[in-house]
Amino acid sequence: MLVRVLGAAAGGGFPQWNCSCRNCRKLREGTFAGHPRSQTQLAVSADGLAWFLINASPDLRFQIEAFPPLHPRSNSPRDSPIHGVVLTSAEVDASLGLLLLRESQPLIVYATEGVKRVLVEDNSFFGVLRRQADQARWRPVTPGEPFGLETIEGLPTGIHCMPVATDATYPGYVTPERSSSLPEAQASIGLFFEHQGNKLAFLPGSPTVDDEWIKQIETCDAILFDGTFWSDDELIRIQGTGRTARQMGHMPVGGPDGSLERFSGLEGPRKIFIHINNTNPMLDESSDEHRQVTAAGWELARDGMELEI
Amino acid sequence: MLVRVLGAAAGGGFPQWNCSCRNCRKLREGTFAGHPRSQTQLAVSADGLAWFLINASPDLRFQIEAFPPLHPRSNSPRDSPIHGVVLTSAEVDASLGLLLLRESQPLIVYATEGVKRVLVEDNSFFGVLRRQADQARWRPVTPGEPFGLETIEGLPTGIHCMPVATDATYPGYVTPERSSSLPEAQASIGLFFEHQGNKLAFLPGSPTVDDEWIKQIETCDAILFDGTFWSDDELIRIQGTGRTARQMGHMPVGGPDGSLERFSGLEGPRKIFIHINNTNPMLDESSDEHRQVTAAGWELARDGMELEI
Numbered sequence: 001m002l003v004r005v006l007g008a009a010a011g012g013g014f015p016q017w018n019c020s021c022r023n024c025r026k027l028r029e030g031t032f033a034g035h036p037r038s039q040t041q042l043a044v045s046a047d048g049l050a051w052f053l054i055n056a057s058p059d060l061r062f063q064i065e066a067f068p069p070l071h072p073r074s075n076s077p078r079d080s081p082i083h084g085v086v087l088t089s090a091e092v093d094a095s096l097g098l099l100l101l102r103e104s105q106p107l108i109v110y111a112t113e114g115v116k117r118v119l120v121e122d123n124s125f126f127g128v129l130r131r132q133a134d135q136a137r138w139r140p141v142t143p144g145e146p147f148g149l150e151t152i153e154g155l156p157t158g159i160h161c162m163p164v165a166t167d168a169t170y171p172g173y174v175t176p177e178r179s180s181s182l183p184e185a186q187a188s189i190g191l192f193f194e195h196q197g198n199k200l201a202f203l204p205g206s207p208t209v210d211d212e213w214i215k216q217i218e219t220c221d222a223i224l225f226d227g228t229f230w231s232d233d234e235l236i237r238i239q240g241t242g243r244t245a246r247q248m249g250h251m252p253v254g255g256p257d258g259s260l261e262r263f264s265g266l267e268g269p270r271k272i273f274i275h276i277n278n279t280n281p282m283l284d285e286s287s288d289e290h291r292q293v294t295a296a297g298w299e300l301a302r303d304g305m306e307l308e309i
Numbered sequence: 310m311l312v313r314v315l316g317a318a319a320g321g322g323f324p325q326w327n328c329s330c331r332n333c334r335k336l337r338e339g340t341f342a343g344h345p346r347s348q349t350q351l352a353v354s355a356d357g358l359a360w361f362l363i364n365a366s367p368d369l370r371f372q373i374e375a376f377p378p379l380h381p382r383s384n385s386p387r388d389s390p391i392h393g394v395v396l397t398s399a400e401v402d403a404s405l406g407l408l409l410l411r412e413s414q415p416l417i418v419y420a421t422e423g424v425k426r427v428l429v430e431d432n433s434f435f436g437v438l439r440r441q442a443d444q445a446r447w448r449p450v451t452p453g454e455p456f457g458l459e460t461i462e463g464l465p466t467g468i469h470c471m472p473v474a475t476d477a478t479y480p481g482y483v484t485p486e487r488s489s490s491l492p493e494a495q496a497s498i499g500l501f502f503e504h505q506g507n508k509l510a511f512l513p514g515s516p517t518v519d520d521e522w523i524k525q526i527e528t529c530d531a532i533l534f535d536g537t538f539w540s541d542d543e544l545i546r547i548q549g550t551g552r553t554a555r556q557m558g559h560m561p562v563g564g565p566d567g568s569l570e571r572f573s574g575l576e577g578p579r580k581i582f583i584h585i586n587n588t589n590p591m592l593d594e595s596s597d598e599h600r601q602v603t604a605a606g607w608e609l610a611r612d613g614m615e616l617e618i
Contacts, residue, residue: 017373018389018414020381028380058409062371064326071337072329077547080327092408092437099401100367104548105327124431127482128401173436238386239413 001159001195001309002045003222006063008301009037010228010277011093013059021238021279033286037303038063039093040204040275042224043070043082044149046157046195052149053085054191054202056097066304083152084108086141086161088204089188090118091171098136102128106152108137110161114186116140118174143185162192164213166206168249188249192216198309200224204275207246209262220269221309224301227273230254230280230289238279250275253282254289260296274301310468310504310618311354312531315372317610318346319537319586320402322368330547330588342595346612347372348402349513349584351533352379352391353458355466355504361458362394363500363511365406375613392461393417395450395470397513398497399427400480407445411437415461417446419470423495425449427483452494471501473522475515477558497558501525507618509533513584516555518571529578530618533610536582539563539589539598547588559584562591563598569605583610 007013014037015024026032041063042054051070057063064070064082072079084107087095098119101107107129111119116138120126129136141147143165149157168188170179179187190203190213201216201223203209217223229235229245229252236242245252252258253273263271273293276282282289282300293300316322323346324333335341350372351363360379366372373379373391381388393416396404407428410416416438420428425447429435438445450456452474458466477497479488488496499512499522510525510532512518526532538544538554538561545551554561561567562582572580582602585591591598591609602609 012412013370015374016412017370017379017409018381018387018391018412020383020388021386024381025383028377058367059370061322061326061368065324068337070326072327072333074329074334077330078327079329082327092411092434096405096408096434099405100326102401103321103325103327104551118433122433124427124482124484124487125401125405125434127484131481172440173433175433175436178433242413 001193001198001200002048003200003307003309004043004067005274005301005303005305006043006067007038007041007057007059007303008274008276008305009039010275011039011091012278013037013039014276014278014283016278019278023283024278032284034283035302037276042202043067044159044193046159049081050083050151050157051081053082055088055094056085056101057093058096060097060100078103078105080105082107084110084149086191087111087115088191089168089171090115090174092173095119099125099128102131104132104135106132106135106137108139108150108152110139110141110147112141112143112183112186112189114170114182117182118170122178141189143189158195160194163189164192166190166249167208168205192220193309195309200307200309201269205249207249207251209251209259214266217266218268222270222272222307224272224274225259226250227253227276227280227282227300229277230282234279253293260292260298264296271298272301273298276300310502310507310509311357312509312616312618313352313376314583314610314612314614315350315352315376316347316366316368316612317583317585317614318348319584320348320400321587322346322348323585323587323592325587328587332592333587341593343592344611346585351511352376353468353502355468358390359392359460359466360390361468362391364397364403365394365410366402367405369406369409387412387414389414391416393419393458395500396420396424397500398477398480399424399483400514401482404428408434408437411440413441413444415441415444415446417448417459417461419448419450419456421450421452421495421498423479423491426491427479431487450498452498467504469503472498473501475499475512475558476517477514501529502618504618509616509618510578514558516558516560518560518568523575526575527577531579531581531616533581533583534568535559536562536585536589536591536609538586539591543588562602569601569607573605580607581610582607585609
């Protein structure tokens with residue numbers, strides 16, 4: 001299975017439009033020891049012909065143009081090698097890009113019922129995906145129940161997904177009343193992909209790590225894990241207000257309960273942080289935090305990174 | 310008044326993600342006699358310090374990064390020289406970018422009540438602009454009633470806007486039932502800007518041109534007019550189905566009733582087409598259509614174009 005990282009930043013991207021934290025400021029000045037990143041987005045394919053997007057970032061138009069295998073072939077005026085999208089949540093940075101996949105193109109969308117309801121029932125914008133009958137073909141995903149990715153023609157690709165529920169809640173834009181009407185375990189999922197016996201874990205947002213996941217991850221070839229924040233109070237210190245990393249659904253990388261510590265015994269898979277917030281000090285390749293991460297055997301995902309699983 | 314064209318394409322941009330029409334195909338091949346364009350977006354400023362966005366395109370994150378005067382200053386961790394946004398409609402390509410201006414930044418949004426209701430009442434995504442009390446400060450705009458652009462601190466900028474109703478309807482994603490509950494004249498507006506006696510007309514989407522507008526436009530220094538389609542059946546010929554240009558709210562450029570003909574007597578202002586669809590043959594600078602446009606004294610807006618009005 002081919003895995004292309006089209007974007008590796010958290011919501012807002014790096015740099016973020018209204019941010020002049022040390023990282024964003026130095027990046028714009030051209031003095032930053034590191035790289036810009038667009039918002040987290042994967043594309044996967046079993047054969048290099050039929051592609052599936054994992055999440056749908058707000059930067060998707062530019063991410064598609066930057067990766068020629070996702071361009072339309074020239075044998076039809078309207079066409080795309082993108083057959084479907086798998087959503088892990090209804091967060092704006094994970095789902096807004098669906099609205100960029102308009103223009104009457106048929107598309108399979110794999111999402112939990114909870115995520116679909118938040119998007120489609122609560123946002124009339126999604127009418128742009130109903131311009132043609134059978135344009136967006138929603139397929140319900142249930143945590144714990146594996147499913148196979150199929151082409152728009154209904155052919156199996158050989159890629160299998162196992163969705164797992166995370167402890168993250170519905171996004172901040174969903175009111176508490178609305179959230180309470182939706183299945184709690186469907187708010188946010190992680191994905192274990194399998195193709196021809198090879199495995200990839202994609203867990204871009206999770207405040208906790210289940211012991212059962214650790215066992216699953218040990219059998220994977222690679223893991224792309226939540227690298228949003230270094231510390232639990234990172235945004236509060238910069239903004240002066242707000243929620244902790246864990247309250248926002250993210251396990252911090254550093255600290256005694258962080259992911260470096262939690263995964264310290266992990267031997268098998270290639271370990272890669274993704275969904276990295278613009279404020280995270282580990283983005284700076286001259287920082288102590290970056291040294292800690294690499295010393296622990298982790299890599300940072302970057303736009304354009306490719307894995308073959 | 311400084312006017313920066315951050316984007317000049319119609320919805321979907323040029324190239325468009327799923328399009329392999331002649332223009333998109335040749336552009337991707339590197340053999341096109343013309344230029345890529347992101348989705349239509351203006352930024353205006355009276356003093357070069359306080360900026361206002363005219364519409365909010367889905368490409369806004371990249372458009373802001375490409376224009377350093379819109380970057381945050383470095384004296385505060387979260388900051389922006391963008392004080393407000395003026396919306397001409399609730400079309401996805403004109404309004405989706407509002408959701409990219411999240412991250413707790415205060416912002417004035419000038420829009421008709423009808424446009425505000427379609428966006429905010431019908432799309433829970435807009436909760437991202439309510440993270441802080443008084444974050445998005447909506448100011449009602451009524452066609453025919455002029456208003457002044459004010460900074461977030463409430464100071465006048467000296468820029469005045471006269472909104473005018475167009476004949477365009479609410480966007481295709483708004484159901485007929487919902488549309489019928491909204492003020493018809495508030496679906497889509499054009500804007501006449503005035504600063505220190507100088508004037509700019511911005512009419513990016515209109516199926517017809519009022520005689521009264523022609524009089525107003527004659528007094529302008531420049532006009533940015535709807536250049537979406539060359540011919541009324543342009544999309545139908547490419548897609549095999551769909552609506553005419555006029556049904557989509559756009560006067561075609563060519564033909565006996567097109568804008569070249571309609572504005573043929575216009576002498577005063579600099580004449581510029583904007584909101585140009587990827588399929589429009591006039592994008593090809595080697596085409597007959599491009600020659601007709603330039604022979605008639607019109608220019609095509611491009612990303613990065615600047616006007617001083």
